[in-house]
Amino acid sequence: MALTGDQVRWVAHLARLELTEEEFQLFTGQLTRIVDFIDQLQEVKTEGVEPLAHALPIHNVFRPDEPAPSLSVDEALANAPARKGDFYSVPAVLD
Amino acid sequence: MELIEKTAAELRSLMLQGEVNAVQITEAYLQAIRAREPKVQAFLHVDESDAMAQASAIDQKRKHGWQLGPLAGIPVAIKDVLCTKGQVTTCGSKMLQNFIPPYDAHVITRLREADAVLIGKTNMDEFAMGSSTENSAFKTTRNPWDLERIPGGSSGGSAAAVAACEAPLSLGSDTGGSIRQPASLCGIVGMKPTYGRVSRFGLIAFASSLDQIGPFSHDVTDCALLLEVIAGHDRRDSTSVYRPVPPYSKTVHTPVKPLTIGLPREFFDEGLDPEVNACVQEALKVYRSLGATIKDVSLPYSRYAVPVYYIVATAEASSNLARYDGVHYGFRAPDFDSMIHMYSRSRGLGFGKEVKRRIMLGTYALSSGYYDAYYLKALKVRRLIKEDFDRAFAECDVVMGPTSPTPAFRIGEKAENPLAMYLSDIYTISCNLAGIAGISIPCGFTKAGLPVGLQILAGPFEEEKLLRVARMYEAQTDWHLRRPRL
Numbered sequence: 093m094a095l096t097g098d099q100v101r102w103v104a105h106l107a108r109l110e111l112t113e114e115e116f117q118l119f120t121g122q123l124t125r126i127v128d129f130i131d132q133l134q135e136v137k138t139e140g141v142e143p144l145a146h147a148l149p150i151h152n153v154f155r156p157d158e159p160a161p162s163l164s165v166d167e168a169l170a171n172a173p174a175r176k177g178d179f180y181s182v183p184a185v186l187d
Numbered sequence: 188m189e190l191i192e193k194t195a196a197e198l199r200s201l202m203l204q205g206e207v208n209a210v211q212i213t214e215a216y217l218q219a220i221r222a223r224e225p226k227v228q229a230f231l232h233v234d235e236s237d238a239m240a241q242a243s244a245i246d247q248k249r250k251h252g253w254q255l256g257p258l259a260g261i262p263v264a265i266k267d268v269l270c271t272k273g274q275v276t277t278c279g280s281k282m283l284q285n286f287i288p289p290y291d292a293h294v295i296t297r298l299r300e301a302d303a304v305l306i307g308k309t310n311m312d313e314f315a316m317g318s319s320t321e322n323s324a325f326k327t328t329r330n331p332w333d334l335e336r337i338p339g340g341s342s343g344g345s346a347a348a349v350a351a352c353e354a355p356l357s358l359g360s361d362t363g364g365s366i367r368q369p370a371s372l373c374g375i376v377g378m379k380p381t382y383g384r385v386s387r388f389g390l391i392a393f394a395s396s397l398d399q400i401g402p403f404s405h406d407v408t409d410c411a412l413l414l415e416v417i418a419g420h421d422r423r424d425s426t427s428v429y430r431p432v433p434p435y436s437k438t439v440h441t442p443v444k445p446l447t448i449g450l451p452r453e454f455f456d457e458g459l460d461p462e463v464n465a466c467v468q469e470a471l472k473v474y475r476s477l478g479a480t481i482k483d484v485s486l487p488y489s490r491y492a493v494p495v496y497y498i499v500a501t502a503e504a505s506s507n508l509a510r511y512d513g514v515h516y517g518f519r520a521p522d523f524d525s526m527i528h529m530y531s532r533s534r535g536l537g538f539g540k541e542v543k544r545r546i547m548l549g550t551y552a553l554s555s556g557y558y559d560a561y562y563l564k565a566l567k568v569r570r571l572i573k574e575d576f577d578r579a580f581a582e583c584d585v586v587m588g589p590t591s592p593t594p595a596f597r598i599g600e601k602a603e604n605p606l607a608m609y610l611s612d613i614y615t616i617s618c619n620l621a622g623i624a625g626i627s628i629p630c631g632f633t634k635a636g637l638p639v640g641l642q643i644l645a646g647p648f649e650e651e652k653l654l655r656v657a658r659m660y661e662a663q664t665d666w667h668l669r670r671p672r673l
Contacts, residue, residue, distance in 0.1 A: 109543055126606060147396070148428070173517070
């Protein structure tokens with residue numbers, strides 16, 4: 093099934109990826125071929141098969157809620173692209 | 188034999204006998220790195236003075252008569268997907284080019300406690316997505332056996348560093364074959380432990396239900412030694428399993444008898460290179476001569492492992508990589524019109540093509556209207572793949588086959604064809620989907636002198652058996668003693 097340019101643009105929007113025109117062209121072709129390849133899964137009969145999200149039978153793991161040291165504000169902000177005081181700085185969301 | 192060509196176990200006994208000290212060992216490897224890196228390019232960062240400081244601290248400890256850890260003075264190279272406190276950790280991406288983690292990964296803490304010397308961070312495919320290390324944002328690592336060829340991936344730097352004798356041990360991560368495939372292509376040993384055996388705390392996430400950290404080494408004994416150090420429960424990773432770690436390094440030399448080996452016919456299909464097949468067949472003869480029973484088994488759903496993987500892994504990646512938004516850490520684009528535009532431009536410029544392709548694929552598989560047809564369908568087939576292995580391990584101790592369908596390919600050969608690249612992991616991926624343990628060990632060379640790997644798979648938490656089975660073969664052969672001329 094060929095992916096349309098519109099579909100690829102929509103997925104890029106959902107994924108918050110700004111692509112160049114060249115990338116759009118490239119990915120539209122490549123993703124179509126990959127999705128065609130993946131479509132062979134449709135031939136497998138899976139009625140009554142439980143999905144397996146995780147190989148281990150792991151359920152919620154609980155621990156006591158005890159206070160423990162964590163990163164300082166400076167350590168937490170050390171890698172921030174922009175900082176204002178003790179906060180991450182981002183462009184205005186509301187005018 | 189030069190110091191750098193030795194195994195970690197040999198270096199360790201030289202240390203214990205007082206023949207060498209940690210500073211001398213580290214110096215020898217740093218010298219090898221200086222001489223060989225221009226050709227191999229396995230490392231992204233090497234901090235010589237930091238490595239020497241670690242080594243001299245270990246020598247001081249010994250001088251004072253303090254007890255030394257099991258890896259005392261042994262250099263270990265670290266895939267740049269593992270966080271090292273205060274040292275740049277890039278994950279092979281422009282997105283994290285300047286990222287300095289505020290903490291150590293659990294396995295790094297374990298290595299420090301074992302008195303290992305962390306000698307440098309190794310190159311990798313960006314965010315561990317790739318099979319050749321060509322997707323690194325920074326450099327192209329070369330296969331030490333043929334510098335025109337790829338070392339495999341995504342842990343290509345860690346594999347090449349050990350193969351080139353720039354470190355006796357290294358750590359990688361394996362989501363669909365990223366330890367075993369480069370180990371195979373570089374002629375060394377590489378293991379993916381059972382999911383949950385090693386804590387993923389501080390491992391930069393790619394696909395959380397598949398990722399697992401594991402060792403690279405020249406031989407199986409060293410693999411056991413390193414696994415013993417990194418394995419075990421860690422409360423910071425809720426999927427790390429609470430069960431004792433067997434003394435792998437002590438039991439590794441005991442053969443498994445009787446031994447039943449399962450041979451899945453699906454691992455010997457038309458895509459398999461005849462020279463690779465010939466090496467694997469020779470290895471099976473060795474096992475037969477050791478009294479092993481070889482049995483045909485079938486893993487009928489393994490043919491769907493690659494399509495299942497490229498849905499499950501990309502879906503998980505699209506979610507994991509949503510955190511790179513130019514706000515908390517990582518790259519932020521210089522110009523943008525709005526908050527959303529800042530996200531999408533930072534991600535568009537910060538990620539490389541393969542990462543973007545996989546985020547797109549995963550987002551598509553999870554998007555409204557396609558979720559059932561792709562993601563849910565893949566999870567159902569994933570269960571069928573796991574049940575194939577359950578049946579095989581009910582009648583066999585281990586399953587064997589080639590690690591990779593071909594020897595190392597040429598740099599650039601598959602760079603423009605993602606699907607061809609994906610198929611190079613055809614024999615390794617099902618192990619991650621089923622969550623079982625796997626190892627690749629050297630089992631020969633092609634006529635052109637390229638290494639070939641034998642893959643051995645065992646059931647969940649059967650690493651001890653896996654290592655013993657691998658060592659039985661290794662003890663009869665000398666492939667693991669070969670070193671490339673550099």
